Amino acid sequence: MKCSACRERLPAYQDGVLAAGAVADLEAHLASCEGCRAFAEEMMIVEHRLARLSTIEPRADFTQAVMQRISALPAPATQPRLHIWWLGVYDALAWVVVALLAATGFLRWKTIVAEGGVLFGKLALCGGALYRIADHFHLTTLALFGGLIEGAVLLALLYAGRHYLAGVRTAALSGAHTS
Ligand SMILES: [Zn+2]
Known part of the structure; x- marks a missing residue:
């Protein structure tokens, strides 16, 4: 067994889920290969350390504390609303300007x-x-008949297109189902 194959199978071996035949091969390699033995030992140590890690439990009042801090934060500034009466002000100003321009002869x-x-x-x-x-x-006659013919062609194309597209969609869907 190669070192790479040995190290690849080590996790399964240490979890006890490696096939029996492979276990014999792996143990034979470990017995003869110092590097892989050291590697396996290191893996065991890491795994034990991980197993001993305790999960972090939040304080009982964690949610409450967070919500309290949030409520203590200053409220986000709201956008100043444009009141409808401003429109009236703008309108009046515009009229004043127009009147001034007319009175002074600019308009x-x-x-x-x-x-x-x-x-x-x-x-x-x-x-x-x-x-x-x-x-x-006779361009008006030409335009009229041209428009009529174009409309008829367009309608025919739409009709044909709908039927053709429906066929394409069905084909695509059935293709998607079989694949
Ligand atoms: Zn090895």
Whole structure:
């Protein structure tokens, strides 16, 4: 028997659970090998020391003492809550600022309204022109039929996909069961 095999089987031997045939081999090796004998002795000593270790019993009032210390700790600081009336304050402040800007001439309502109106008008003109161009090339009809065809294809794919995926899942599950 090699030293490595001997040392591997020592714990089982010392616990008395090593097979009878192996016991004879191991004892023969121990008798002839000083190194393994010393190793076995050391293992015995360690095991005895471990066996003599007493388990630590907590004090009877351990839980109470811990809970008392916890309750003595300062309470964690709570987040300051944002009260709803702050929204009113912010709103009032915003109005005051807007009013000040308007009064001092920084905000020109008429200009803003006029510019906005012009912008909307331009957008409407652009939209109309685009529509006329698209209509000229029958793009609206094309888009309508294209959308319908795409929707039909998508529905077919979804239907096929659901059936196909269900098959795949069943196959995967049955595969998982057999493996
Ligand atoms: Zn040995």
